[in-house]
Amino acid sequence: MSAPTIATTMREQFVQTIDNALDTDPRVAVVLAEISADRFEDAARRHPRRVLNVGIREQAMVGVGGGLALTGLRPVVHSITPFVVERPFEQLKLDLGHQGVGAIVVSTGASFDYPTAGRTHMAPGDVALIDTLPGWTVHVPGHPAEVDALLRSALPGDEPVYLRLSERVNAEPLVTGPGWHTVRTGGEGVVLAVGPMLDPVLSATAALDVTVLYTATIRPFDAAGLRAAVHAATSDVVLVEPYLRGTSTHEINDALADVPHRALALGVRRDQELRAYGTTEEHEAAHGLSPTAIAASIRHFLDGATR
Amino acid sequence: MTITTTYGYADLRPLMSAMTGDEKHDVAATSTLDVLWVLYDQVLSVDPQRIDDPDRDRFLLSKGHGPMAFYAVLAAKGFLDPAELTNFGAFDSRLGFHPDRVLAPGVEIGSGSLGHGLPLGLGVVLGLRAQDRDRPRVVVLVGDAELDEGSNHEAIQVAGRWGLGQLTTVVVDNSSSSTGWPGGIADRFAREGWAVHTVDGRDHDALRRALTDTHPDRPLAVVAEVEPKEL
Secondary structure (H helix, E strand, C coil): CCCCCCCCCHHHHHHHHHHHHHHHCCCEEEEECCCCHHHHHHHHHHCCCCEEECCCCHHHHHHHHHHHHHCCCEEEEEEEHHHHHHCCHHHHHHHHHHCCCCCEEEEECCCCCCHHHCHHHCCCCHHHHHCCCCCCEEECCCCHHHHHHHHHHHCCCCCCEEEECCCCCCCCCCCCCCCCEEEECCCCCEEEEEHHHHHHHHHHCCCCCCEEEEECEEECCCHHHHHHHHHHCCCEEEEEEEEECCCCHHHHHHHCCCCCCEEEEEEECCCCCCCCCCCHHHHHHHCCCCHHHHHHHHHHHHHHHHC | CCCCCCCCHHHHHHHHHCCCCCHHHHHHHHHCHHHHHHHHHHHCCCCHHHCCCCCCCEEEECCCCCCHHHHHHHHHCCCCCHHHHHHCCCCCCCCCCCCCCCCCCCCCCCCCCCCCHHHHHHHHHHHHHHCCCCCCCEEEEEECHHHHCHHHHHHHHHHHHCCCCCEEEEEEECCCCCCCCCCCHHHHHHHCCCEEEEEECCCHHHHHHHHCCCECCECEEEEEECCCCCC
16 A cells, blocks of 8 residues: 555544544544544445444543443544533543543644634633543644654554644644654753644744754653753743643643743633634734744743843 | 352342441442342353453443442352452442442443443444444443433434444433433333333343343333332
8 A cells, every 4th residue: 555645634634544544454443423524424334333423422422432442442533622622521531541441532623723613613721621631642733744643653552642633734744753853953942832833933933042842742741852952952941832821831840840940831821711703813813822922922031031 | 151159139238238338329229239130140141250251241330329239249240259348448449439440340331420321331332333243232220310411312312323232221210310201211212212111120020021122223221110219
């Protein structure tokens, strides 16, 4: 089989990779609650017992995933972020983790990919919520090719995995795999870019003498990689995440518990519900996540260190 | 198949009395006693010698509170050492006030929060079916008040519409739902395409007949009526 071509969106890549996996791995099963069911119609015809659309029933979707895993299958559970993480959160906690089984939970829509749909279709707290559960791997890819690689590595296992898809993509894929990957080195700070925030961060830091680290896997958190980078540069750390601001701040503080350090967290604002429609770019700007706003925040933070 | 054991139905209450730390759940625990005994003694193909056999039947205790009758039956059938019952609820016990599948042998799901067993059971049936294991039964025990949880209805609808004959729900009805079920619980399942029986939850022959009346093309619901919960 030749290597598949990479789709232009993460969501289409997810469908393509899983569609192929259904043909080659008899453990793989997909559970849907209408969302994306149209994209799996052909796979459902080929594998009617392993492509399961339970209707608009998100609790049952996750519960069924747990039951499939109890029989040894590798369930892939998928919906738009609030419907797969927030609505059935207790099912993620109990029907997977507490049963001692896993699934690959795949969200689409990220924090505000569908801004005209409003707050009901936004869930920037998803990673923070998953972070309250032990043992989960959390992937935040920045490119469709990374989605393919991350899915392929997750499918053979049994562990709980959260894969967060977004319409926002970086221009080029980076290597995936655990840990921080060094994109650029500098001496005046360490900037951590998670998933689709890499391109805005690179743009924001183009004129700054900073180290930029990238990861598509934020849990488990690579404390050793951060410590090494801080040791080589300075212990001024800027965290740029595409979801709730400060979601990984506790990981930074734990990693640097014995190192005097400063940390600035950028991400989706926590202090108010942004009641607005418009475009994704407008939402990024409102949350301080445009390249311009990121650059201003980083400069202000690093200038504070030198004064 | 004969299970060799020195314990019978008459031993269950003495086994339950070994667990003294959870009196507030006593009525709830006793409500399930006869259903559990009939299932493990006469219906389910399960055996402590093959607890991981992929072709075993699965019993999912969704109504996880008041599990003393469950533990007593598991002890009587050789899944648990009866001596372990006296440690019920202790820090280092495998037997908590809600069962944990990761800790206790023969326990298929960890439960306690209501409304999780039926969707899990639905998934187990679908997982077995996807692997062409069409023989094992999946029996989920819920309480009548537990049916208040909407998650159950998601599973009841899907299982009915997909005609999953490997799935059985036993509803132990001790009239504890505050709002109740106009027309009866069985009617609700029947409308969703399930085969249904309503029987005396203390009558072992009636329970056995109802629990073995499976149909290949539709799931089975058995409503086992017991005395109302004392308030």
